Each structure stands twice: as structure tokens, then as C-alpha cells.
Amino acid sequence: MPDTETKQEAFTLTPENYYSDKANVLYLSNSLFKSVYGTPAAPYPCEAAALLGEKERTEALLIGGYVDAAFEGDDAFKKFVEDNESDLKLKSGKGFYQFVKDADRAIARAKRDPVFMSYLAGEHQKVMVGEIAGHPFKIKMDDYQAGVQITDLKYVKSAGEEFNEFLKRRVTFVENYGYDIQGAIYREIVRQNTGLVLPFNIAYITKEDPADFGVVTIPDEMLKDALEFVEMSLTARPMALVRKAPKRCLRRSCKFCRDQQVLSGPYTYEQFEARAKT
Numbered sequence: 693m694p695d696t697e698t699k700q701e702a703f704t705l706t707p708e709n710y711y712s713d714k715a716n717v718l719y720l721s722n723s724l725f726k727s728v729y730g731t732p733a734a735p736y737p738c739e740a741a742a743l744l745g746e747k748e749r750t751e752a753l754l755i756g757g758y759v760d761a762a763f764e765g766d767d768a769f770k771k772f773v774e775d776n777e778s779d780l781k782l783k784s785g786k787g788f789y790q791f792v793k794d795a796d797r798a799i800a801r802a803k804r805d806p807v808f809m810s811y812l813a814g815e816h817q818k819v820m821v822g823e824i825a826g827h828p829f830k831i832k833m834d835d836y837q838a839g840v841q842i843t844d845l846k847y848v849k850s851a852g853e854e855f856n857e858f859l860k861r862r863v864t865f866v867e868n869y870g871y872d873i874q875g876a877i878y879r880e881i882v883r884q885n886t887g888l889v890l891p892f893n894i895a896y897i898t899k900e901d902p903a904d905f906g907v908v909t910i911p912d913e914m915l916k917d918a919l920e921f922v923e924m925s926l927t928a929r930p931m932a933l934v935r936k937a938p939k940r941c942l943r944r945s946c947k948f949c950r951d952q953q954v955l956s957g958p959y960t961y962e963q964f965e966a967r968a969k970t
């Protein structure tokens with residue numbers, strides 16, 4: 693598609709236009725990849741919901757951004773609070789919601805730990821672009837220490853194992869939410885830009901009271917497997933095909949497909965039963 697290539701040359705990705713519609717059409721990102729292709733622990737998401745559905749603004753996303761901003765710096769934090777004031781502050785105007793106060797407590801606790809903080813002492817929200825399996829990718833790193841390491845900050849429910857229904861076993865949050873895939877993509881794009889293969893860490897803080905926190909380096913093997921998964925997924929079904937005709941998953945649990953459904957007649961009881969499992 694020479695047309696797309698020309699457009700891409702004229703567009704320079706910056707931290708400001710990173711989330712723009714144009715950037716999202718020109719580049720794949722970790723989050724778009726996962727919402728279209730899934731992860732080994734959560735395979736087969738809904739392509740139609742990922743591309744055509746409304747972007748959900750969940751409390752988890754909002755507070756994740758809040759915690760990221762708190763570690764990014766005073767200016768970034770002030771701006772985030774200003775931009776999201778109506779969602780963070782009580783309607784009465786008197787102070788913040790409890791989930792924001794809980795985050796403040798967790799942030800303050802982690803900030804008292806020098807080792808934790810040393811992993812977040814690099815360049816914040818560093819943007820880079822590259823290519824995986826012929827697909828242009830963009831990344832935005834929470835913390836980038838050139839030549840040393842990449843660290844992503846996560847504010848999670850807990851660091852305890854969770855049961856994964858697809859894998860039928862208990863897994864860590866890293867595996868459950870595909871943070872190894874994120875690490876694989878980040879590391880590969882940094883390698884293309886610098887020639888260096890860097891360690892990828894997750895610095896996590898939990899929503900528990902008191903908060904648990906830690907830093908974990910994702911093993912090389914896990915990152916290699918995850919990169920292979922990304923390459924195989926993109927080769928098997930290139931993004932251009934997905935964009936042309938995104939498939940609906942037709943699952944009962946999919947908000948997008950539920951909203952779009954048109955009945956063609958009654959279900960047989962077997963069909964109804966099968967749908968109940970989806």
C-alpha cells in the first residue's frame with residue numbers, strides 16, 4: 693500500500709499526538725495489538741469491538757493514568773488532575789473519591805522505597821517507533837534508561853495468582869494481562885532503534901491496604917516466546933485484513949456484539965445452551 697507509506701513519511705510521532713486517531717491508524721501499539729489478537733492467556737478477542745466499539749473509560753484505566761502521572765513528575769501530575777478533575781473529584785466538589793485517596797496512599801508508600809524509585813528514575817513516557825512482522829509499531833515507555841533497562845509501572849489489584857479459565861491454571865498478573873507481550877514489543881522496538889536488547893521490568897503497586905509493591909524482571913525466554921506470538925499473529929492475519937473486515941465474535945458476553953445483534957428467528961435449545969457458555 694504505497695498510499696499509506698507516503699502518509700507515514702509526513703507524520704512524525706510525538707508524545708502529544710501519540711494517542712491521536714491518525715497515529716492509531718498508522719501504527720499498531722501494545723494495547724491495540726492485544727485488543728485485536730489477544731494473548732496466549734486471553735486469546736480470541738473481538739476484532740469488531742476492538743476497532744469499532746466505543747473506547748471504554750474505566751475506573752481502572754483512569755487511576756492507572758493517575759498513578760503513572762504521579763511518578764512522571766509534578767507538572768505531569770498537576771496536568772493529569774486538571775484534565776480529569778470531574779472524574780477524580782466528588783460531585784459535591786469536596787475532595788477526591790475514595791479510589792483516588794487509596795491510590796495516593798499506595799503511591800506515597802512506594803515512593804518511600806529507594807530501590808523501587810531507582811527503576812523509575814529514567815526518561816519518562818519515551819516514545820519510539822519501529823516495525824514487527826511488516827507492521828509499523830509505536831511504543832510509549834513509562835521509564836526508559838538508555839542502554840540499561842525499560843520499566844513499566846502497573847497499579848494492580850494484587851500480586852497474588854489468579855485463575856485463568858482458558859489455561860485452566862493459576863497464573864500471575866503478568867501472564868494474565870499479557871505484560872510479557874508488552875515487554876516483548878517494547879524491547880524489540882528499542883532494539884531496532886538502538887541495537888541493544890535491554891531487560892524489561894514491571895514495577896508494580898497493589899490496590900491492597902497496605903499496598904504491596906515490587907519490581908520484577910521478565911525472563912528472556914518469556915519475552916522471546918511473546919515476541920514469537922506477536923509475529924505469528926500478525927503474519928497469520930495481517931492488520932490490513934482486520935481493518936478491512938473486522939470479525940465479530942458474536943459472544944453473549946461481548947457488549948459490542950450484543951448491541952449490534954439482529955435475531956433471525958428463535959435459538960434451538962442447543963444453540964441457546966452453547967451461547968450461554970460464551
Ligand SMILES: [Zn+2]
Pocket residue numbers: 738739740741940941942943946947948949
Ligand atoms: Zn464481539
